[in-house]
Amino acid sequence: MPDKASELKRLKEYIDKGWEFHIIEMLHDLKPVEIAELIEALDEESRGKFFLLLDVDTASEVIAELSSESREDILDDISDKALARIVQDMDSDDAADLVGDLKDDRAERVLAEMGLVDASEIKALLEYPEDSAGGIMQRELVSTPPSTLVDEVISQIRQLHLEIDNIQYIFVVDQQGKLMGTVPLVDLILSKTETPIAQIMNIDPMTVPVEMDQEEVAMLFKKYDKLVMPVVDKSGVLLGRITVDDIVDIIEEEATEDMFMMAGAEEDLLSSSILKNAATRIPWLFVCWIGGVLTTLLIKGFETTLNQLIGLAAFMPIILGMGGNIGAQSVALIVRGIATGRATTAQFVEIITKQFVVGALLGAVYGLMLGIIAFGIYPDIPKMSIVVGLAIFISMMLASFVGTALPILFYKLGKDPAVASAPFVTTTMDLVGVFAYFVIAVALLF
Numbered sequence: 001m002p003d004k005a006s007e008l009k010r011l012k013e014y015i016d017k018g019w020e021f022h023i024i025e026m027l028h029d030l031k032p033v034e035i036a037e038l039i040e041a042l043d044e045e046s047r048g049k050f051f052l053l054l055d056v057d058t059a060s061e062v063i064a065e066l067s068s069e070s071r072e073d074i075l076d077d078i079s080d081k082a083l084a085r086i087v088q089d090m091d092s093d094d095a096a097d098l099v100g101d102l103k104d105d106r107a108e109r110v111l112a113e114m115g116l117v118d119a120s121e122i123k124a125l126l127e128y129p130e131d132s133a134g135g136i137m138q139r140e141l142v143s144t145p146p147s148t149l150v151d152e153v154i155s156q157i158r159q160l161h162l163e164i165d166n167i168q169y170i171f172v173v174d175q176q177g178k179l180m181g182t183v184p185l186v187d188l189i190l191s192k193t194e195t196p197i198a199q200i201m202n203i204d205p206m207t208v209p210v211e212m213d214q215e216e217v218a219m220l221f222k223k224y225d226k227l228v229m230p231v232v233d234k235s236g237v238l239l240g241r242i243t244v245d246d247i248v249d250i251i252e253e254e255a256t257e258d259m260f261m262m263a264g265a266e267e268d269l270l271s272s273s274i275l276k277n278a279a280t281r282i283p284w285l286f287v288c289w290i291g292g293v294l295t296t297l298l299i300k301g302f303e304t305t306l307n308q309l310i311g312l313a314a315f316m317p318i319i320l321g322m323g324g325n326i327g328a329q330s331v332a333l334i335v336r337g338i339a340t341g342r343a344t345t346a347q348f349v350e351i352i353t354k355q356f357v358v359g360a361l362l363g364a365v366y367g368l369m370l371g372i373i374a375f376g377i378y379p380d381i382p383k384m385s386i387v388v389g390l391a392i393f394i395s396m397m398l399a400s401f402v403g404t405a406l407p408i409l410f411y412k413l414g415k416d417p418a419v420a421s422a423p424f425v426t427t428t429m430d431l432v433g434v435f436a437y438f439v440i441a442v443a444l445l446f
Helices: 004-017 020-027 032-041 044-051 056-063 068-075 080-089 092-101 104-113 116-126 150-160 185-190 214-224 244-262 274-301 303-308 310-340 345-377 382-412 422-445
Strands: 169-173 179-184 228-232 238-243
Touching: 004 020, 004 032, 004 044, 032 044, 032 056, 032 068, 044 056, 044 068, 056 080, 068 092, 080 092, 080 104, 080 116, 092 104, 092 116, 104 116, 150 185, 169 185, 169 228, 169 238, 179 185, 179 228, 214 228, 214 244, 238 244, 274 303, 274 422, 310 345, 310 382, 310 422, 345 382, 382 422
Parallel strands: none
Antiparallel strands: 169 179, 228 238
């Protein structure tokens, strides 16, 4: 699209004037993803009017590219019968996602408008958890018995190529539907036409259990550089396939989710209402608020100490700030390590120990520098330099430990490690840092 702004302005003008022919002509050379981008930029009322002008084939591709908000805006303008036609034209995994997002009563009406086979296929996919291999797989694939000849399979592909996208592998199954092997499309093309598929198939192919979590599936794709992987049940029956384009979406989704959690939010709030934006952030901010209240009460408990030596207050921001920073760094490192599979369960003790030592080393360096500065500011109180030096050393060492241990603890409990984010680490380190600082001050100065 040469100029998106001008294209959007022209489209809005056509919609306002009701020039449907001009809109259809304008869309002729645009790809589905580009049409989806235009819809995202329109207001709620215009989105529905625009989408209704798309033919079924284009609509089925465009709707899969839309955000949940834009999709909701246009669904109310589409009849159950029209929506059923669009769903039938979509890949089964995208169709299941769309139907799964509908309200139960409308989902039933849309499925009732569809053919029995298509409806039952979508219902079967909806039985699996949304974030499992079964929830992201698509049923469209090319399968054949091992006795089929190469030319017969090629003929089958010619018949199905309009219905099935990205045919890269042929899956060989027995009479019970169990996966026996796979044949890359290139091997099929290069083989003699009268060759039985059994002679050219790769036996014992790598498979994905239908119940596997989507993050684990993504790790398998990354580790083994796969483009397509078959999904099987516990008996080895072929259920579907997962393609790398779905994995790209999952990686983006998981990375975005972790980013929002580490920022103290559960979802992308840029497009949500003011009330929802505030309500979603309240629980996370409440953790910080509670931590702040507890820290205030802790400082209040050492009020006599502060009154006797007011200089202690001057170093509190840097001690707490450095502890919070190294804690946040540790959280980011371990969450990234778990997400990419580089930090495994067997390595957790080693990782925690290593980060504890790193925190101690950094704490010693910054403790020494801060101690020198403290001595320069308060030369008549030489022990002040020891207090602040030890305080920042302990704060950074413990922050590195906590920032590493908390995500691991959440992961071991079956929770997303990104939950152990800034609110938890910051709150914990404020309490630990203040307590350590004043305990050392009382021990050495009074």
